[in-house]
Amino acid sequence: MRLTPAQQEAVDLRDGPALVSAGAGTGKTSVLVERFVQAVLEDGVAVDSVLAITFTEKAAAQLTTRVRGRFAELGARDEARQAESAWISTIHGFCSRVLRTHSLAAGIDPEFRVLDAVEAERVALDAFDRALAGFLAEGAEDERLRLIAAHTPDRLADMLRTAYSHLRSQGRREPSLPEPVKPPMGGERKALAASVGAALREIGAAEGKNVGIARGKLERCGAALGALTDADIGEPADYAKLSFAGSANALKGPACDEFRSAHEAWQELCVRHRAHADHVLLRDLMARYGLFYAEGKRRRSGLDFDDLELLTRDLLAGNEAIRASYAERFS
Template identity: 40%
Template sequence: MLGPSGHPLTDEQADAVRRRTGALLLAANAGSGKTSVLVERFARTVVEDGVAPDRILAITFTEKAAGELRDRVRRRLLRDNERELAARVEGAWISTIHAACLRILRTHAATAGLDPDFAILDEATSRSLRADAWRTALTQVCDQLGDAAVDVIAAYGVDITGEEVSRLHDELRSGGQTRPSLPPLPSADAPDAFPLKRACAAAAAELATAADTKTVLEARAALARCEERLDDPVGEDGPPPGWFDDLGFARRGKAVTTEACNAYRDALAAYAAGWRDRRAAALLPVFDALLQAYADAYRAAKRARAAVDFDDLELLCRDLLREHAAIRARYAGRFERIMVDEFQDSSPLQVELFSLLGGASDELVTVGDEFQSIYRFRHADVEVFRRAPGRTRGA
């Protein structure tokens, strides 16, 4: 079988081109000719299977890659004198996921609750709106929650708290939450210090007869500090900052890697984790209030400008397809085949979009290489690649 350039395909590449029905995931390394396979699959799907170019959804990672794929498909069809089909490639759905979402939202702007002439925010404007949204959220939550909010801000600082709220906002939205919020945590009781006391005493007794090496001396000192601190009562808020910092000791030599010493390390880690969980449960309502106030202020600022950001494109398109069965059916019926390149850099939200657009059928073809997942772009999750059906070495 010849590829789009006229050169023979390898057996694996040819097999990937021939298998044009059913779910297929091609695990393709860099330089393996995956674009040639996609081009040849697209061309043969159009010519041999009779699928119109605009009934194939081909998703790429960048606009540059989309342009290259479109150009190569056009040239491949012209090679077979399929001029009419080549001309129709110009209107085909070969684009990034954001461009595909934008195209859908432009068509259904009113239904999606958008101004028909909505704009895409540039990075500079987005940063400015985010800064304003944080100031609004900070004032609002401090007024509502009083000392509880003020204590959190004082402990972490305005800038660090704002950065964390913004990070949570983006991560949760990329995970699929249109209006992000934190999940509730069960109330955490103060951890029991007894297991740590017991483990500390056992390790200290064992090391009392060990040779006086530097590592053993350091371990004894750490255990003595732990015993001394555990003798003092701990308040409801837990140990003060730095309480745990010098209670561990190195894992060097047999004397300090015994069962008793390792049990002490485990007990120390569990005690510290227990207090972290308790503090997190207390802080969660404040952070959740800040997060939701920030999200609402940022959303209102975007709406006032009749604008959306890149995450909005995916979220609003997903919500549109979820909530409007007729529109969802229209696109699920439109796309007979779906191809997704660089699938290892897809997020769970994007995978849901592929499914809503018809990719839950048996005609979803994905291409990628988990070892090339270096972008971590917009919270991509390589696990969606590893869990995908139809996996094969196809290119």
């Protein structure tokens, strides 16, 4: 194998970390093959003590073929045979191999299957449907229906599953949304009610189209506040269009300015309380989804790609003997 001086330098540098950065078609795979082969033939490293991780299964297969071929070219027949079972794979292939070797220690079915993306998607969709059915059948039905109507079932499924996957990608085996903190309620409601009365008095008998519209909004705002119980917080949509601009002289006084400020503070509080209520419901729905998704995988003795990574991480982190054996093998 003819290598350029730069490629040969990368091959020869085997006593520590090396980063090879080059464009497509510049011989990076050839360098990897030669580093692998020379580590075995010149440095005395066992074939099964070299770990090579690729991005795709196709790349892993090609690398294995080329390593085996290079050994054969150099007359190293035993090493060429051993290359068939070398540790050359994707990260998920590596994790799967570790878990199959230590399935009992990992607490999983020794005959587990790796779910491909299509099958995992089917399991996830079924899990969401079952979670949603249970979610709707239990308590506070109006609130739950409102949440679904606001997002639609499909968008809600995408949103929740994306959040679930994101949390798993951060290393959480059983993701859940954090416990939400209910926004404190200060004097926003009292301030808005007082400002409504003050603004109406300030407008008084003033006339004009804009003044009439503002007066109607003030009256509707006062009525909406009066319909609330002491513990209620309004829906943001009920108040969103009840403010007005100072487009007429009668609407530019200090009482109208105070109403606009009080309305903004109340609207913000309503939005925060609605977000909190939605968060509580989504937390419940995600918990149900996670349980059904895990159950669906168990029924199939299946693991998805995240499971492979997370279970391997926990196995190596929690079992010192197994961790030490792999550290020694690939040192």
